[in-house]
Amino acid sequence: MKRLLIITYYWPPTGGSGVQRWVKFSKYLPQYGWQPVIYTPENPERLACDESLLGDVPECAEIIRTRIVEPYGIYRRLVGRKGGRTEVNPVSGGRKSLMQRLSLWVRGNFFIPDPRVSWVRPSVRFLKRYLREHPVDAVVTTGPPQSMHLIGLGLKKALGVRWLADFRDPWTEIFYYKHLGLGKFADSRHHRLERQVLDSADTVIAVTPYVRDDFRRRTATPVALITNGFDEDDFAGRTPAHHEGRFTIVHTGLFAADGNPLNLWDALAGKCAEDPAFAARLQIRLAGKTDAEIVEAIRSRGLGDKLVDLGYLPHDEVVAEQLGADVLILPLRREPEYAKVLPGKIFEYLASGRPVLGIGQEDGAAAEVLRDSGAGEMFGWDRRDGLIEFICAARRQKSNIEKYSRRVLTGKLLELL
Numbered sequence: 516m517k518r519l520l521i522i523t524y525y526w527p528p529t530g531g532s533g534v535q536r537w538v539k540f541s542k543y544l545p546q547y548g549w550q551p552v553i554y555t556p557e558n559p560e561r562l563a564c565d566e567s568l569l570g571d572v573p574e575c576a577e578i579i580r581t582r583i584v585e586p587y588g589i590y591r592r593l594v595g596r597k598g599g600r601t602e603v604n605p606v607s608g609g610r611k612s613l614m615q616r617l618s619l620w621v622r623g624n625f626f627i628p629d630p631r632v633s634w635v636r637p638s639v640r641f642l643k644r645y646l647r648e649h650p651v652d653a654v655v656t657t658g659p660p661q662s663m664h665l666i667g668l669g670l671k672k673a674l675g676v677r678w679l680a681d682f683r684d685p686w687t688e689i690f691y692y693k694h695l696g697l698g699k700f701a702d703s704r705h706h707r708l709e710r711q712v713l714d715s716a717d718t719v720i721a722v723t724p725y726v727r728d729d730f731r732r733r734t735a736t737p738v739a740l741i742t743n744g745f746d747e748d749d750f751a752g753r754t755p756a757h758h759e760g761r762f763t764i765v766h767t768g769l770f771a772a773d774g775n776p777l778n779l780w781d782a783l784a785g786k787c788a789e790d791p792a793f794a795a796r797l798q799i800r801l802a803g804k805t806d807a808e809i810v811e812a813i814r815s816r817g818l819g820d821k822l823v824d825l826g827y828l829p830h831d832e833v834v835a836e837q838l839g840a841d842v843l844i845l846p847l848r849r850e851p852e853y854a855k856v857l858p859g860k861i862f863e864y865l866a867s868g869r870p871v872l873g874i875g876q877e878d879g880a881a882a883e884v885l886r887d888s889g890a891g892e893m894f895g896w897d898r899r900d901g902l903i904e905f906i907c908a909a910r911r912q913k914s915n916i917e918k919y920s921r922r923v924l925t926g927k928l929l930e931l932l
Contacts, residue, residue, distance in 0.1 A: 516550045516575070518651040519932065520676075522638075522663050524631060526555035526578070535568060535830075535859070536683060537657055539746050542571040543925035549932070551576045552651060554642065556583035556634065568830055571746075581641055583634040586626070616696070623695030627704050628661040628686070635662050639669035646674060653932055657681040659689075664712045671715050679931060680716040683743070685726050690850035710734075718931050723880045725855035741927050743859045744919040745866035749834050756832075756839030762796040764872075764906070765840035767833045768860045770801060772808035774846040776874035778894070782902040784816040793907075797821045802828050802836045837867040841909050845885075847875025849896055854879030865890050865916045870909050872902075888915045 521541065525534040541551035551573070557580035572578075626632055654676045656667035664680050671678045686692075686709045697705070713719055713734035720739050721727035730738045764783075787794035799813060802825040813822050828836070837843060843864045847853050854876040861881055864871045871891030873881055882893035892905055917923065 516545070516548055517653075517932075518550045518552055518649075519544060520552045520554060520642075520646070520651040520654045522554045522642075522654065522656045522666050524556060524559055524658075524660050524663060526553055534683070536681075536743055537655075538568050538571050539744070539921040540925055540928060541576055542573060542746070543922055544928075545573045545575055547925070547929045549652075549929070552579065552649075553577065554579045554581075554638070556580065556631075558582055560585055579645070581634075581638065583631065585630045585633065586622075619694070620696040623697045624701045627701055628665070628708055629659065631660040631662040632665070635665045635669065638666045639673065642666070642670055643673050646670070646676070651676070653677040653679060655679045655681055657683060658686075659684050661686050661709075661712075664716075665708065668712055668715055678716050679718045679720060680712055681720040681741075682726060682730070683722055685729065685852075685855065686712075688726075688729060688852060688855070690848055690852035690856070692852075720931070723855055723857045725880055729855070739927075739931055741924055741931075742857060742919060743862050744921045744924045745862040745916075746921040747866070749830070749863070750838070750866050753831070753834050753838060756835040758798060758839065760796060761798040762793070762841050763798045763800055763839065764842045764844060765800045765802065765836050766805075766844045766846070767836055767863075768803045768858075770803060770805040770809050770846070771848060772806040773850065774848045774875075775806075775809055775812055776844065776846040776896070777812060778897060778899050779844065779846075779872070779874055779902060780812055780816045780818060782899050783821075783906075784818055786903050787818070787821075794821075798823060800836060800840070801825060802833055834863070834867075837863060837869065840867070840869045842906050843867065843869050843871050843891075845871055845873040845875075845881065845891070845893075847873065847879070847881060849875075851876075857881055857884065861885075862916075862919045865914075865919060868914070870905075872905060890914070890916070 521537050523537050541553065544551050553576060622630060654667055654670060656663040658664050667678045667680060670676050687705050713730060713736055716736055718737050718739060719730055719734065720741050721730055722742050724740060727738050727740045783797065787797060799818065799821050800823045804827060805824060810822065810824060813819065845858065845861060845864060847858070857880045861884060865888050871885055873885055873891060873893035874896060875893060876882060877893050877895050885891045885893055894902055
């Protein structure tokens with residue numbers, strides 16, 4: 516059996532479809548004759564993790580963990596929200612306290628490319644020794660955090676390994692890059708490191724056509740497209756969540772303040788005011804990490820009694836919520852660069868068979884997937900016309916989603932390997 520070394524920060528992952536990516540690839544790789552070897556931090560800092568997803572990891576997988584030193588724990592203690600809430604995305608364009616702005620400046624200018632950079636050198640040293648004794652046939656690094664790619668770069672320089680750099684999000688073109696408060700030196704270093712990774716990898720993998728095309732303009736290295744996706748096994752035989760007599764509007768996953776769909780809350784408040792029967796049935800269910808501003812916006816519009824804030828749920832319960840929804844909402848971040856992004860949750864939304872209401876860029880990657888699949892419609896952030904009509908119709912038109920199956924996508928990965 517061939518061996519693939521996968522260098523990833525998120526293991527076990529959160530429930531998000533994007534960071535599930537390599538758990539799902541690992542699940543199907545042995546069927547094609549590849550053993551996954553996972554290299555990951557022993558003590559990572561993150562908002563949440565989902566141990567239930569480790570049931571997808573095949574018995575033949577080898578897991579290697581080493582300790583990491585990073586500053587996020589200190590940051591959260593300094594700027595965490597009251598009641599234990601922390602921001603879903605602390606690097607955004609929202610209003611920040613002096614301490615938050617200072618912390619972001621330090622993060623952007625002293626931790627390049629990200630606060631996990633201290634793990635790069637010890638990881639390269641460790642893996643050089645490991646690979647000499649336990650060879651692999653290829654190495655994959657997956658980011659963000661983009662420091663994972665610097666580990667791959669170090670191994671490429673030292674050992675000449677076959678290396679695939681998997682970008683789940685862009686690097687210097689990511690929507691929050693401009694909010695890091697970078698000085699000229701830091702900005703230059705980010706771009707220089709990005710260029711080294713793009714030019715040194717044997718293959719670069721992007722998850723959206725927009726990011727693929729952007730990378731192709733900047734490097735001679737082959738750039739392939741492998742989107743995120745859904746796993747049929749997660750939905751087979753799953754019982755939908757049932758809420759007797761309720762009309763449920765559901766969001767799953769991370770819900771950040773810079774993606775707050777105010778036009779949706781306004782439209783729902785207006786509909787409830789004029790239609791008591793609709794108001795009596797409406798329930799807004801949030802399953803995942805949600806910024807306080809989202810909850811405040813819903814309550815301030817008189818919808819607080821309609822809100823069920825479930826918090827973080829195991830992945831199987833998230834799937835049940837998706838299957839049981841009358842409408843799934845897909846709010847995108849209000850940043851122009853986000854037009855290139857495909858949120859991981861969109862693919863599970865497709866697999867659920869429920870209508871998807873998007874709020875965001877009407878000409879971006881996510882809108883294109885909704886149009887292509889017939890799963891729903893994307894409304895601009897300030898557009899209210901047609902919102903309630905879409906919600907009340909709550910019908911799925913067609914289905915064109917097979918190409919987003921994790922099994923099919925693993926086959927595309929094998930073509931690259």
